[in-house]
Amino acid sequence: MIPRYSRPDMVAIWSPESKFRIWFEIEAHACDALADLGVVPKSAAKTIWEKAGDAKFDVQRIDEIEAVTKHDVIAFLTHLAEIVGPDARFVHQGMTSSDVLDTCFNVQLVRATDILLADMDKLLAALKKRALEHKDTITIGRSHGIHAEPTTFGVKLAQAYAEFERCRKRLETAREEIATCAISGAVGTFANIDPRVEDHVAKALGLTSEPVSTQVIPRDRHAMYFATLGVIASSIERLSVEIRHLQRTEVLEAEEYFSPGQKGSSAMPHKRNPVLTENLTGLARMVRSYAMPAMENVALWHERDISHSSVERMIGPDATVTLDFALARLTGVVEKLVVYPETMMANLNKFRGLVHSQRVLLALTQAGVSREDAYRLVQRNAMKVWEEGKDFLEELLVDKDVRNALSEEEIREKFDLGYHTKHVDTIFARVFGTEG
Amino acid sequence: MIPRYSRPDMVAIWSPESKFRIWFEIEAHACDALADLGVVPKSAAKTIWEKAGDAKFDVQRIDEIEAVTKHDVIAFLTHLAEIVGPDARFVHQGMTSSDVLDTCFNVQLVRATDILLADMDKLLAALKKRALEHKDTITIGRSHGIHAEPTTFGVKLAQAYAEFERCRKRLETAREEIATCAISGAVGTFANIDPRVEDHVAKALGLTSEPVSTQVIPRDRHAMYFATLGVIASSIERLSVEIRHLQRTEVLEAEEYFSPGQKGSSAMPHKRNPVLTENLTGLARMVRSYAMPAMENVALWHERDISHSSVERMIGPDATVTLDFALARLTGVVEKLVVYPETMMANLNKFRGLVHSQRVLLALTQAGVSREDAYRLVQRNAMKVWEEGKDFLEELLVDKDVRNALSEEEIREKFDLGYHTKHVDTIFARVFGTEG
Amino acid sequence: MIPRYSRPDMVAIWSPESKFRIWFEIEAHACDALADLGVVPKSAAKTIWEKAGDAKFDVQRIDEIEAVTKHDVIAFLTHLAEIVGPDARFVHQGMTSSDVLDTCFNVQLVRATDILLADMDKLLAALKKRALEHKDTITIGRSHGIHAEPTTFGVKLAQAYAEFERCRKRLETAREEIATCAISGAVGTFANIDPRVEDHVAKALGLTSEPVSTQVIPRDRHAMYFATLGVIASSIERLSVEIRHLQRTEVLEAEEYFSPGQKGSSAMPHKRNPVLTENLTGLARMVRSYAMPAMENVALWHERDISHSSVERMIGPDATVTLDFALARLTGVVEKLVVYPETMMANLNKFRGLVHSQRVLLALTQAGVSREDAYRLVQRNAMKVWEEGKDFLEELLVDKDVRNALSEEEIREKFDLGYHTKHVDTIFARVFGTEG
Amino acid sequence: MIPRYSRPDMVAIWSPESKFRIWFEIEAHACDALADLGVVPKSAAKTIWEKAGDAKFDVQRIDEIEAVTKHDVIAFLTHLAEIVGPDARFVHQGMTSSDVLDTCFNVQLVRATDILLADMDKLLAALKKRALEHKDTITIGRSHGIHAEPTTFGVKLAQAYAEFERCRKRLETAREEIATCAISGAVGTFANIDPRVEDHVAKALGLTSEPVSTQVIPRDRHAMYFATLGVIASSIERLSVEIRHLQRTEVLEAEEYFSPGQKGSSAMPHKRNPVLTENLTGLARMVRSYAMPAMENVALWHERDISHSSVERMIGPDATVTLDFALARLTGVVEKLVVYPETMMANLNKFRGLVHSQRVLLALTQAGVSREDAYRLVQRNAMKVWEEGKDFLEELLVDKDVRNALSEEEIREKFDLGYHTKHVDTIFARVFGTEG
Numbered sequence A, B, C, D: 001m002i003p004r005y006s007r008p009d010m011v012a013i014w015s016p017e018s019k020f021r022i023w024f025e026i027e028a029h030a031c032d033a034l035a036d037l038g039v040v041p042k043s044a045a046k047t048i049w050e051k052a053g054d055a056k057f058d059v060q061r062i063d064e065i066e067a068v069t070k071h072d073v074i075a076f077l078t079h080l081a082e083i084v085g086p087d088a089r090f091v092h093q094g095m096t097s098s099d100v101l102d103t104c105f106n107v108q109l110v111r112a113t114d115i116l117l118a119d120m121d122k123l124l125a126a127l128k129k130r131a132l133e134h135k136d137t138i139t140i141g142r143s144h145g146i147h148a149e150p151t152t153f154g155v156k157l158a159q160a161y162a163e164f165e166r167c168r169k170r171l172e173t174a175r176e177e178i179a180t181c182a183i184s185g186a187v188g189t190f191a192n193i194d195p196r197v198e199d200h201v202a203k204a205l206g207l208t209s210e211p212v213s214t215q216v217i218p219r220d221r222h223a224m225y226f227a228t229l230g231v232i233a234s235s236i237e238r239l240s241v242e243i244r245h246l247q248r249t250e251v252l253e254a255e256e257y258f259s260p261g262q263k264g265s266s267a268m269p270h271k272r273n274p275v276l277t278e279n280l281t282g283l284a285r286m287v288r289s290y291a292m293p294a295m296e297n298v299a300l301w302h303e304r305d306i307s308h309s310s311v312e313r314m315i316g317p318d319a320t321v322t323l324d325f326a327l328a329r330l331t332g333v334v335e336k337l338v339v340y341p342e343t344m345m346a347n348l349n350k351f352r353g354l355v356h357s358q359r360v361l362l363a364l365t366q367a368g369v370s371r372e373d374a375y376r377l378v379q380r381n382a383m384k385v386w387e388e389g390k391d392f393l394e395e396l397l398v399d400k401d402v403r404n405a406l407s408e409e410e411i412r413e414k415f416d417l418g419y420h421t422k423h424v425d426t427i428f429a430r431v432f433g434t435e436g
Helices: A008-013 A016-036 A042-052 A059-069 A072-084 A086-090 A097-133 A153-178 A195-204 A220-247 A275-289 A291-296 A307-336 A341-348 A354-366 A371-388 A392-397 A400-405 A408-413 A424-432 B008-013 B016-036 B042-052 B059-069 B072-084 B086-090 B097-133 B153-178 B195-204 B220-247 B275-289 B291-296 B307-336 B341-348 B354-366 B371-388 B392-397 B400-405 B408-413 B424-432 C008-013 C016-036 C042-052 C059-069 C072-084 C086-090 C097-133 C153-178 C195-204 C220-247 C275-289 C291-296 C307-336 C341-348 C354-366 C371-388 C392-397 C400-405 C408-413 C424-432 D008-013 D016-036 D042-052 D059-069 D072-084 D086-090 D097-133 D153-178 D195-204 D220-247 D275-289 D291-296 D307-336 D341-348 D354-366 D371-388 D392-397 D400-405 D408-413 D424-432
Strands: A138-143 A146-152 B138-143 B146-152 C138-143 C146-152 D138-143 D146-152
Touching: A008 A016, A008 A097, A008 A307, A016 A042, A016 A059, A016 A072, A016 A097, A016 A195, A042 A072, A042 A086, A059 A072, A072 A086, A072 A097, A097 A153, A097 A307, A097 A424, A138 A153, A138 A341, A146 A153, A146 A341, A146 A354, A153 A220, A153 A424, A153 B153, A153 B220, A220 A275, A220 A291, A220 A307, A220 B153, A220 B220, A220 B291, A275 A291, A275 A307, A275 B291, A275 D291, A275 D307, A291 A307, A291 B220, A291 B275, A291 B291, A291 D275, A307 D275, A354 A371, A354 A392, A354 A400, A354 A408, A371 A392, A371 A400, A392 A400, A392 A408, A400 A408, B008 B016, B008 B097, B008 B307, B016 B042, B016 B059, B016 B072, B016 B097, B016 B195, B042 B072, B042 B086, B059 B072, B072 B086, B072 B097, B097 B153, B097 B307, B097 B424, B138 B153, B138 B341, B146 B153, B146 B341, B146 B354, B153 B220, B153 B424, B220 B275, B220 B291, B220 B307, B275 B291, B275 B307, B275 C291, B275 C307, B291 B307, B291 C275, B307 C275, B354 B371, B354 B392, B354 B400, B354 B408, B371 B392, B371 B400, B392 B400, B392 B408, B400 B408, C008 C016, C008 C097, C008 C307, C016 C042, C016 C059, C016 C072, C016 C097, C016 C195, C042 C072, C042 C086, C059 C072, C072 C086, C072 C097, C097 C153, C097 C307, C097 C424, C138 C153, C138 C341, C146 C153, C146 C341, C146 C354, C153 C220, C153 C424, C153 D153, C153 D220, C220 C275, C220 C291, C220 C307, C220 D153, C220 D220, C220 D291, C275 C291, C275 C307, C275 D291, C291 C307, C291 D220, C291 D275, C291 D291, C354 C371, C354 C392, C354 C400, C354 C408, C371 C392, C371 C400, C392 C400, C392 C408, C400 C408, D008 D016, D008 D097, D008 D307, D016 D042, D016 D059, D016 D072, D016 D097, D016 D195, D042 D072, D042 D086, D059 D072, D072 D086, D072 D097, D097 D153, D097 D307, D097 D424, D138 D153, D138 D341, D146 D153, D146 D341, D146 D354, D153 D220, D153 D424, D220 D275, D220 D291, D220 D307, D275 D291, D275 D307, D291 D307, D354 D371, D354 D392, D354 D400, D354 D408, D371 D392, D371 D400, D392 D400, D392 D408, D400 D408
Parallel strands: none
Antiparallel strands: A138 A146, B138 B146, C138 C146, D138 D146
């Protein structure tokens, strides 16, 4: 997480202020439940909310205390006592630090995920808008980087939409994975705290109770969460690489938006670099890499060890902040992407009709020409196009052997681009529903 | 995938025979749909099933043809024609090789996942059985590898059950991810084949139609699939590491089953190594590692490139075969795990009651002793235990200052193990339901 | 490791036959040393070589024995005794299985590395040949996929040469890392075997003695080894991606060799796919992925656990076999690469001289024109080229304001490609020495 | 990189101040060379050093300029001109931003590596000191977490020393990998700048000239660098895991130092957690994970793309700062590690002599007892120890069948620990030389 690739709302989730606020909420909700159970006075629970419910916790002061106590949760509780007064002694009863830390981490991840889901919605909206706009914009489909058959630019974007819709669904599943709460005390036995406290806090914070926590919330949940972010990052990479390809000098079918005042744009119009999508490619590598330590975090020793903690202090913010930034950046790229339909068509026609050779080959065989002969006929005309720059259609029309098998109309029909786009509506209906 | 870590059913899914059988089914179902649409004769579709529906494809013969044609699908189709006769010319109409290859790969992954799900059910059954058996077997809970508070061995296993139940659910989700079919022709536009063929084949094979395939099924699906296997492998590692710890010479609370005849077992009873769970730890590393190339496979160029193929030829079999083997091995380890409740209790009592010091400390403060004094009282008795080998309970009972605050009964109550296990029922009900 | 991506010499290193042959050599050399030390009879050591020195070990027989003994080294020793007779009892004295297994693994890795080094030499030779051939073949250099400044195709290949020369050196270092031998007995204390035996075996096998083995050779060595292979794979990916880019339909500056008879080559001359380099891209992902489990293997428990073993049974063969195949395939691609200098020049001139705009801009400012004015002058001519298809040089020559600052000769000089290639000799001398 | 796991010297290397200082040095040294070549006035080169050689660059001011120019190097040069005056126009002649950025990044990595090397020396010193101290401290060697044969604690530490000495050497090699300089201009052809400038700057900064840079320094170098850090991190993990194991409650052969005032230390003497080494385990996971994006960075497109940049802005600081912190923390742990030789001996004797059963077995066979009989004899005595808590030596001494084969003296000799440590001197000499 570095400022250059960060956005404030996501960064705020990981600030000390947010953390202490969440710690307070966990403690205060737990007090409510303890009061309901008669373990602590109801008045104390009330006082805690009244005195500290709107308080801004003094991060510097807590740091000072921690410098002495060497324990972050105790430092916080000490500071809380400074604000709340004597009733603070009823806070944290029967709980362990892990109850607070693990539940807080999950609350932060849930909130981070809510931002990511909102990001995803914006990206999906941008993709849908541009897909519909270019539903019928003919472009050459490429396999292996080589011209294959025509498709439309809208179909490319519809694919991206479908992919990110899957990513959105994965993100929802990942959110469920980590939306759990543990208030179960040392080694998770509830020896010192009633399980109903956990249920209350979970409900109050929009979480569910972790079925079996063992002082920690099990880390397979977080492994799945960060692995999911890694997959989403990989989809960001895919679309970014697509755009980088389209912006290549020789292709130039689309470009990242380049503001009029941007350095060098007009004196060197040939030198507009896809720096945003290149940047996204790199960020994707980073987000992906965090999946590995998250998976290694799963095998904690016995009921818990703390090896996961240093990892999560890093990848918690790093992965979510970077992915938030990347999704927003990609959305901007898609929204403002400059598309060049004429170049798409020019590229498609680069080899003067050769792109239709396969259809011609098929038509010849269907017209009764043997596979070998058909191949030979197509080949001799194709080579004229390839080597002499002739036009494929024109050559075919004057090739007697071809004409013996196919009429002019039949030949011309093989060059009809509509043939390739006739099911675009079907594809769009699949992706966007009937409204598409 | 090496024989040592393979089981035949999973290996069979990845055999050439299985692959060609699935290829045939895809082609034959597609022919049915094409026949319904009037594109090919109904009689041809029927003939294909009749002639080849039960045929065993000759892998060696197909290899011979491929050596000439340099194309695996064409080689298969040529061989199919040898079996079916002239009607074979109606096979594969309007399709690309990718339609066959990608759909086949997904069918293989689906079938592999069904085996993994069955494996998982066996593991869950074993865990449940052993968890119920040891629901009340007291053992020391450990944080940081250090004695913390008592729990039960059943709770440990219930945790593992809950974790693998999550893994099972993730596996179901992963199965859905890759249970899709693409019969969409070059660059996925359906130019040469009606989308209804895809729907028919999908249904016949228990798949859904891929909303937008671009000659390939998008690889974010497979990234998610293999990432999920990586997470499951990490959970296997966790339980394996737990067992390895329990089998340590100094701990010896549980052991992998060691058959009576096994080399060295009785002449060196102290030297029974947890080799199965160590092996599982290594296998987990491997399965986890496959997530990374699977994620790198997502960003194919434009409509498709073939860089994913070599990766998948390796990790498809490697990941599923290894995970199948690992789940089965772990199930065997759990089923036959030798548990030593007496050692668990002996270990718990290793420091003659010190494990209860925190409860005593709390009781003293609740009895009105100041935090500092309570600490000092516990400390001076604890040090006698630690340094002189005294018994903590006995020391407390004769410490006048302690007795001024707490009665004998109150002190003894702090050493009651039932205090720690009183919510085990709650935990089991959460994990196994009311039947638990 | 799958046959499709395997070459026989490397595969042979990992065969059971090779393994047992190496085991024998370790045992027989150890016997020699033990005989020299008077621990076993000299006659026995001699007999062992005589009876088994040229023997072909019966893998099936050893498997049968292992099925009973459940121990691979004991099975081998039993079979060896069948060949050698009573003197076989002097084999393996004071050694542990790990002495044999770990030393054998390193011997296999050393031999595998020797093949990789030979592969690397062939690749370097191919790169050098083609680099010299195309030393002066002008091509456009690209940053961000966008035309930047001219360079030569030879410089591109010289870069690749320099990169693989570094890889070769890394491979040599990696070979040293794992060229060690351990014959140190249980937990590595030499309690049962004299350290001089280790020295003897090490020397005989071209290894050095591991300073401290603890029953196992420490796995940081192997982590470094496999990480190095991962870096080499990444360099393979780089060159492969370069070639894939050059073969793109719109670029087509170079192509993988396409044999005349290859399917579709002439009927669809526009559809020659860079399938070899795409395949290499995927193989690179695999080789890279093995670095991660190799690093996780380092932290074995105490003196040793066996979790590394299952990982190494897989990645030992997989990484070396795949890298060997990849290096050879890449060498073939480089050797036969079809290069199109005319297309390179045509692409360079795609924007009719705009590629020289930066030099013109600089010349104007050096001639005293203010930066703003120079920019405006270049811009107005550049836009005519960009939007109206004019020629940049011609436009500049007739632009009065430009001509006020620069003479025709001065302007024309800015379009001289020799300006960009004047230091190619320097670069080649750096890479290939004076002979280059 | 987060403050909690950072040390100031390493952090300082990555500060904007350091970066701008290095940028200045690169530019000023380049000016010197350009002046020597007569390209810029010597006076200008001199002025630049005089005016800015000791200047503190105003980071905030540069940020302000960058907010306008959107280009970091231009912003810096603009600010430099504010300091230097008109002569600043001679700065950066013929160079590209990459020349500055890439060379600076390598300078930062070199300086970071120098800190890491110093860290490593301290760690090695600590390991050597403790190894010599405990050269003869007998402890049980463990394979699979199970007691195997005796060794000494010094041998354990000597192994760690040898491992980190290898790591140090790897770090030196890694330093060489990235100690290169590129001042080669756009696409690296030296069209606008004489190669002698590069040589001069390289020499001035303690680097070597990159043989072929293509606007960027090739990223295989950095991949190798970060992979090496990943291996070092894995060695840190190994030693950390060893210590965590030794501190387990049931083992307790060594402990991280616990200061007298540390919370809970004396009231709960059984509850001292190895939190430092657990933390190191997590940090190792992070440093290791950075190898993967670094390897993915290698395959930049053509002469360069900028996808590597976002990755390196993160992992450059993150990997070096974290590793520096980890090495220092580990050094502290080693220096202050509390070692319990008595517990080591007690653990070794846990099974009352059974640890020597293998030697007895061997002695019996050497005394002529058949393997089967020897096994049976050992077994029946071992089981008495295992099941009835008898002493192995005493049982053997009174077992007639055993005594028929071995004298009392012979039996007692098998229980001599000196047998296992007789080659410790050899091992130490290998690791530490004759001084050891």
